[in-house]
Amino acid sequence: MGDYDSDDExxxxxxxRYAKVPRGMFVSGWDDDADELIEEDNNPxxxxxxxxxxxxxxxxxxxxRDILKLDAEAVFARDDDGYTPLHRACYNNFVDIAKLLLxxxxxxxxxxxxGWTPLHSACKWSNAECAALLLQHGSDVNAKSEGExxxxxxxxxxxxxxxxxxxxxxxxxxNPRALNNSxxxxxxxxxxxxxxxxxxxxxxxxxxxxxxIID
Amino acid sequence: xxxxxxxxxxxxxxxxxxxxxxxxxxLSLDNYNxxxxxxxxxxxxxxxxxxxNLNGRESRYLSNELLGQEQKVEMGSSLTPVDCYVELLVxxxxxxxxxxxxxxxxxxxxxxxxxxxxxxxxxxIHKLNAAEIYALALRYKENxxxxxKQYPIFAHDYFARAAKVLISYKPFENLxxxxxxxxGEAMKLLFTQIQTNLAxxxxxxxxxxxxxxxxxxxxxxxxxxxxxxxxRAMAFYQLKEYEKAQKLIESIPNYQEKKEFFKLHQRxxxxxxxxxxQYKNLVKRMFN
Numbered sequence: 001m002g003d004y005d006s007d008d009e010x011x012x013x014x015x016x017r018y019a020k021v022p023r024g025m026f027v028s029g030w031d032d033d034a035d036e037l038i039e040e041d042n043n044p045x046x047x048x049x050x051x052x053x054x055x056x057x058x059x060x061x062x063x064x065r066d067i068l069k070l071d072a073e074a075v076f077a078r079d080d081d082g083y084t085p086l087h088r089a090c091y092n093n094f095v096d097i098a099k100l101l102l103x104x105x106x107x108x109x110x111x112x113x114x115g116w117t118p119l120h121s122a123c124k125w126s127n128a129e130c131a132a133l134l135l136q137h138g139s140d141v142n143a144k145s146e147g148e149x150x151x152x153x154x155x156x157x158x159x160x161x162x163x164x165x166x167x168x169x170x171x172x173x174x175n176p177r178a179l180n181n182s183x184x185x186x187x188x189x190x191x192x193x194x195x196x197x198x199x200x201x202x203x204x205x206x207x208x209x210x211x212x213i214i215d
Numbered sequence: 216x217x218x219x220x221x222x223x224x225x226x227x228x229x230x231x232x233x234x235x236x237x238x239x240x241x242l243s244l245d246n247y248n249x250x251x252x253x254x255x256x257x258x259x260x261x262x263x264x265x266x267x268n269l270n271g272r273e274s275r276y277l278s279n280e281l282l283g284q285e286q287k288v289e290m291g292s293s294l295t296p297v298d299c300y301v302e303l304l305v306x307x308x309x310x311x312x313x314x315x316x317x318x319x320x321x322x323x324x325x326x327x328x329x330x331x332x333x334x335x336x337x338x339x340i341h342k343l344n345a346a347e348i349y350a351l352a353l354r355y356k357e358n359x360x361x362x363x364k365q366y367p368i369f370a371h372d373y374f375a376r377a378a379k380v381l382i383s384y385k386p387f388e389n390l391x392x393x394x395x396x397x398x399g400e401a402m403k404l405l406f407t408q409i410q411t412n413l414a415x416x417x418x419x420x421x422x423x424x425x426x427x428x429x430x431x432x433x434x435x436x437x438x439x440x441x442x443x444x445x446x447r448a449m450a451f452y453q454l455k456e457y458e459k460a461q462k463l464i465e466s467i468p469n470y471q472e473k474k475e476f477f478k479l480h481q482r483x484x485x486x487x488x489x490x491x492x493q494y495k496n497l498v499k500r501m502f503n
Binding site: 103 | 252307383386422
């Protein structure tokens with residue numbers, strides 16, 4: 001993907017600005033609530049922020065790296081729904097891009113307009129590798145979006161969520177019995193949603209232990 | 216020309232886990248190569264320096280002989296509280312990171328400088344196969360057994376982790392020794408052994424409802440161990456569910472000849488009698 005070998009900033013920004021961006025690449029096949037709101041950008045070259053959001057969605061790591069080298073602040077770009085490049089990397093499970101963004105100080109707890117963190121996005125799309133990466137780098141495992149949904153609630157809505165549920169439920173800081181605004185735990189959602197319900201047993205209080213401060 | 220060096224912002228940042236009194240501050244990040252931290256299943260090389268306030272607490276990693284030298288650490292192998300927390304801190308470091316670490320105690324904080332020299336092997340928990348999951352759960356269980364007498368809460372933590380690791384592979388019925396290197400029966404057997412150990416920890420913490428939960432399998436399986444039956448019966452006794460406790464005790468062949476069961480049966484009979492008398496008195500008071 002190394003299209004841009006020159007170190008010259010001007011030439012790089014020009015190349016990025018006029019990079020061929022096929023139309024229609026942002027049409028969403030998703031059929032779900034929060035992430036459904038991500039819309040096509042017909043003119044990603046219009047700004048460096050739009051460019052990085054586009055490049056992440058297209059899994060163009062070289063371009064993302066080039067953009068960040070030119071302007072590290074681009075890591076904080078947001079689309080109209082509040083999604084950052086890290087959100088986009090995480091819902092696509094582009095782990096290497098997510099790592100690159102974190103190296104440039106992407107906020108692992110950035111919020112969309114609906115209060116979703118990148119961890120919510122990773123969980124919604126069953127991207128366990130990204131979820132594990134985010135938890136290692138400061139994501140709040142108990143973050144609540146609008147509707148008081150934690151990443152575990154979001155995970156539980158997916159029928160086969162074994163991997164993401166395991167990653168979350170093995171985390172030392174998780175509150176597995178948090179309630180959403182319908183007064184439901186993630187385990188209750190999992191019971192009616194799908195085949196991964198047995199894994200949610202990990203969240204039963206009989207497995208709670210706190211080793212606390214040592215003597 | 217690069218305006219911003221990746222990870223330069225990282226130096227000086229802090230990480231905290233207040234519930235366990237853990238904290239680290241990044242001092243440096245040499246030979247940074249890639250953004251990788253050790254997972255629960257990892258083998259790494261570390262170096263420890265400048266230990267203060269260990270004050271005689273047991274620790275393999277912070278002991279004098281090994282200070283300043285490269286030490287190999289396999290995650291999930293620690294057998295003292297200090298070392299368990301050192302492992303947790305190691306998992307917060309990026310390869311190449313040097314950090315000042317703090318472990319709060321009821322006295323002075325233990326402090327030391329920790330360097331994560333190398334990650335030899337690391338694998339996310341969801342990528343472990345059935346045989347690796349079984350081996351990890353077994354190791355956690357054995358560590359818990361080793362720590363139980365001296366450090367019961369840390370033993371409890373190991374047992375809970377072991378159980379959770381196995382649960383991530385539930386339902387076990389689909390596993391077979393030929394295709395998964397471990398059979399569903401073996402997984403189930405290990406799971407019930409761990410639950411029996413959890414029940415011991417929960418009993419001593421007086422979490423009787425949770426003991427009942429962890430020993431449910433006693434009602435479902437014909438070959439439950441006497442230990443698990445005893446712990447369930449004890450929990451029922453403590454919850455004043457005398458009939459259930461009695462039924463369980465009497466399900467053990469020749470229970471009268473088994474000291475623990477016999478004693479519990481006697482205590483049960485006495486408590487039941489006294490509870491019946493209390494009930495009779497209550498009824499009397501109500502109708503007189």
